[in-house]
Amino acid sequence: MxxxxxxxxxxxxxxxxxxxxxxxxxxxxxxxxRTATAQAPxxxxxxxxxxxxxxxxxxxxxxxxxxxxxxxxxxxGIIVGSEMVPEQQQRQKAVIELNSGNPSFDVxxxxxxVQKRQFAKNNWLLDLRPMLADKSMADPNLDFNDxxxxxxxxxxxxxxxxxxxxxxxDPWVVYYNKEIFAAKGIPYPKTFAEMTDAAAKLNDPGKGIxxxxxxxxxxxxxxxxSSFLLGYGGGFIDANGKLTTDTxxxxxxxxxxxxxxxxxxxxxxxxxxxxxxxxxxxxxKAAMWLDGIGFAAPLEDPTKSRIVGxxxxxxxxxxxxxxxxxxxADGEGITRFSKKPGxxxxxxxxxxxxxxxxRMLQAAAGAPVRKSAYAAAAQSSDFKSPKxxxxxxxxxxxxxxxxxxVIAPVTEFRDTFGIALTNMINGxxxxxxxxxxxxxxxxxxxxxEKG
Amino acid sequence: xxxxxxxAPIRAGFLARRRRHMRLLxxxxxxxxxxxxxxxxxxxxxxxxxxxxIGTVAHFVGVDNYVKLATNQRFIESIVHTxxxxxxxxxxxxxxxxxxxxxFHRQFPYRGFLRAVFTMPMMATPVAIALVWTMMFHPQQxxxxxxxxxxxxxxxxxxxxxxxxxxxxxLVEIWHWTPLVMLIVLGGLASLPTEPYESARxxxxxxxxxxxYITFPLVAPFLVVAAVIRTIDALKAFDTIYxxxxxxxxxxxxxxxxxxxxxxxxxxxxxxxSAVVVVFFVLILAMAMLxxxxxxxxxxxx
Numbered sequence: 031m032x033x034x035x036x037x038x039x040x041x042x043x044x045x046x047x048x049x050x051x052x053x054x055x056x057x058x059x060x061x062x063x064r065t066a067t068a069q070a071p072x073x074x075x076x077x078x079x080x081x082x083x084x085x086x087x088x089x090x091x092x093x094x095x096x097x098x099x100x101x102x103x104x105x106x107g108i109i110v111g112s113e114m115v116p117e118q119q120q121r122q123k124a125v126i127e128l129n130s131g132n133p134s135f136d137v138x139x140x141x142x143x144v145q146k147r148q149f150a151k152n153n154w155l156l157d158l159r160p161m162l163a164d165k166s167m168a169d170p171n172l173d174f175n176d177x178x179x180x181x182x183x184x185x186x187x188x189x190x191x192x193x194x195x196x197x198x199x200d201p202w203v204v205y206y207n208k209e210i211f212a213a214k215g216i217p218y219p220k221t222f223a224e225m226t227d228a229a230a231k232l233n234d235p236g237k238g239i240x241x242x243x244x245x246x247x248x249x250x251x252x253x254x255x256s257s258f259l260l261g262y263g264g265g266f267i268d269a270n271g272k273l274t275t276d277t278x279x280x281x282x283x284x285x286x287x288x289x290x291x292x293x294x295x296x297x298x299x300x301x302x303x304x305x306x307x308x309x310x311x312x313x314x315k316a317a318m319w320l321d322g323i324g325f326a327a328p329l330e331d332p333t334k335s336r337i338v339g340x341x342x343x344x345x346x347x348x349x350x351x352x353x354x355x356x357x358x359a360d361g362e363g364i365t366r367f368s369k370k371p372g373x374x375x376x377x378x379x380x381x382x383x384x385x386x387x388x389r390m391l392q393a394a395a396g397a398p399v400r401k402s403a404y405a406a407a408a409q410s411s412d413f414k415s416p417k418x419x420x421x422x423x424x425x426x427x428x429x430x431x432x433x434x435x436v437i438a439p440v441t442e443f444r445d446t447f448g449i450a451l452t453n454m455i456n457g458x459x460x461x462x463x464x465x466x467x468x469x470x471x472x473x474x475x476x477x478x479e480k481g
Numbered sequence: 482x483x484x485x486x487x488x489a490p491i492r493a494g495f496l497a498r499r500r501r502h503m504r505l506l507x508x509x510x511x512x513x514x515x516x517x518x519x520x521x522x523x524x525x526x527x528x529x530x531x532x533x534x535i536g537t538v539a540h541f542v543g544v545d546n547y548v549k550l551a552t553n554q555r556f557i558e559s560i561v562h563t564x565x566x567x568x569x570x571x572x573x574x575x576x577x578x579x580x581x582x583x584x585f586h587r588q589f590p591y592r593g594f595l596r597a598v599f600t601m602p603m604m605a606t607p608v609a610i611a612l613v614w615t616m617m618f619h620p621q622q623x624x625x626x627x628x629x630x631x632x633x634x635x636x637x638x639x640x641x642x643x644x645x646x647x648x649x650x651x652l653v654e655i656w657h658w659t660p661l662v663m664l665i666v667l668g669g670l671a672s673l674p675t676e677p678y679e680s681a682r683x684x685x686x687x688x689x690x691x692x693x694y695i696t697f698p699l700v701a702p703f704l705v706v707a708a709v710i711r712t713i714d715a716l717k718a719f720d721t722i723y724x725x726x727x728x729x730x731x732x733x734x735x736x737x738x739x740x741x742x743x744x745x746x747x748x749x750x751x752x753x754x755s756a757v758v759v760v761f762f763v764l765i766l767a768m769a770m771l772x773x774x775x776x777x778x779x780x781x782x783x
Contacts, residue, residue, distance in 0.1 A: 126535070129535050148536065150537075173592075247730075248727075248731055248732075296621060297620045297638060297641070298620035298623070299634065299641075300640030300642075300729070301640060301726065301729055302641075309622065405551045438536070439748065442747075445747070447734055452729060455730075456643055456731070478534070
């Protein structure tokens with residue numbers, strides 16, 4: 031696959047550069063060249079004529095980037111070859127190609143909650159700090175103060191290396207049906223206790239209304255539980271790499287999960303993913319629905335939803351120890367194997383720039399990481415998301431923590447604990463199930479951090 | 482022909498050479514088989530002896546993967562699920578398909594047209610079928626529970642219940658594959674001689690006796706063929722189960738194939754997944770031998 035690059039102008043250019051470097055050893059010219067480079071202002075056209083490959087996931091975000099690639103090409107003169115693959119297949123493709131050391135792409139769109147640790151552990155991404163420090167490379171408008179902390183936590187490694195630029199945040203929020211709440215005169219819950227209480231009062235199987243709905247399907251259901259776990263002051267792993275998923279906090283939060291879904295949830299919720307939950311909520315058959323922030327568009331769409339204008343967007347209620355919104359996020363990084371890190375860096379800066387972030391919000395394709403995008407989008411006339419949603423988003427992002435452990439075998443973690451949670455909905459004892467899952471997963475975790 | 486005219490030693494040499502040439506002719510097929518069947522097989526066997534997760538260094542562990550599988554409750558359950566699913570998904574279409582074939586074997590108006598309608602499910606794409614059935618199974622919005630409510634039966638949880646999930650999945654299999662059994666048995670019925678029936682009727686045999694003592698033994702070999710095809714299909718079933726229940730709720734409908742898929746393509750445990758494949762292969766081999774044995778028996782009784 032490497033040969034492909036050989037007759038391309040950029041490799042010719044590289045050879046010229048190498049020749050230049052050779053000349054540097056000989057004498058005077060290059061020093062001047064070097065200072066010129068150092069002082070050169072940022073120029074989007076710097077890599078004109080080069081070509082990069084981008085691997086994205088099929089999602090509203092992926093669609094948005096692809097739609098505006100032409101604009102990037104006009105802006106920079108860099109040609110973008112892009113491929114959009116459904117999430118699961120994209121993750122498989124990425125692992126297999128990166129593992130081979132010769133991936134077909136320069137830039138990869140990634141889901142931090144699944145891929146971050148895996149990529150970091152295998153050292154598959156390029157540290158962006160040298161390019162960020164280079165004034166001729168970094169867009170002066172790239173201001174990290176404008177990036178929400180939740181996104182930066184994911185993009186920056188504990189040792190300070192910047193491995194990617196985030197572009198989408200997905201904090202978990204509570205959608206609630208204002209009509210159902212008002213009918214019983216119940217206010218939106220502020221605490222976990224009020225939340226279970228509200229679910230109990232609003233649950234009305236006779237009328238086909240569930241007090242609560244959310245993911246019960248294994249694997250998908252783990253963030254619902256972690257939303258409670260974090261509020262109980264629990265976590266996934268302690269400083270020594272031991273799972274803390276069978277602590278009293280974990281068990282209490284699992285009991286809450288089993289109660290809300292098993293007792294106040296709809297029939298068959300053990301098989302529900304977000305789409306079944308969404309359908310039920312949109313039909314006005316559920317009082318509360320806990321899921322990621324990205325569902326405002328369908329809920330407010332009169333052709334799909336029966337509860338347009340009645341949807342409340344609530345920040346996750348406070349638990350006994352903390353008020354936390356479980357967070358998922360996406361970003362873009364450059365592979366360590368890329369032969370075009372420069373143009374690739376231009377691409378990811380463009381993808382996370384203010385204009386693209388504003389467009390993402392306007393198109394209801396996601397929740398931007400850049401705070402300025404919210405104000406910018408609100409000014410435009412075609413921005414349809416309710417103000418309450420924007421407020422909920424900003425408040426949630428401020429209290430957000432990763433909704434899944436940042437480990438390599440995330441999928442296995444979700445599978446193991448997902449099965450435990452599904453069993454609890456169907457009546458199994460939370461403490462026993464968690465102990466079993468923890469014992470089962472600890473060796474997998476140990477091995478992944480060793481190997 | 483012309484070799485007859487040649488002296489014996491020359492002829493022998495010629496034949497030997499010819500045999501050598503003939504052996505050479507099988508070479509392309511041999512290479513293809515070695516490359517696409519033998520090599521992957523041996524490589525799988527080799528990988529199953531390693532503890533290897535994609536992205537990490539592989540360690541040689543010998544038979545450790547197999548030892549772990551032997552005590553892995555989830556894997557053992559997946560074998561049970563596979564055989565439970567397979568048994569239902571073979572027997573029920575076989576019974577219903579035979580019944581349908583007997584019906585369609587009789588003369589009645591629009592028979593050709595109705596036969597065509599009956600075989601239509603077979604032509605549909607499994608994933609599309611699975612998606613439609615998922616909607617029909619939905620406990621609140623699904624049409625199946627609506628139909629039950631019309632006749633006064635309380636709603637069922639279908640694939641959302643750990644106990645009902647496999648029978649529900651089998652329902653999809655039955656809908657999809659009964660027509661295939663029907664076609665095979667119908668072919669069998671069409672080839673049957675009419676004389677035994679005539680003489681049996683003269684002797685005053687009832688319809689049931691006709692079926693039990695003439696039709697059934699005569700179409701038994703065709704039923705075995707249908708059973709073999711159905712068994713192969715049911716054992717390798719993946720798409721419908723993956724789309725409808727993904728092995729859930731929990732692991733209630735996790736068959737070997739789904740377990741294998743998770744190990745290989747979600748957890749990237751290639752070594753363990755290879756061991757699963759090998760075990761599965763041995764199980765299939767054992768079943769194939771059993772079916773061959775049954776077929777031999779069917780031949781004798783026929």
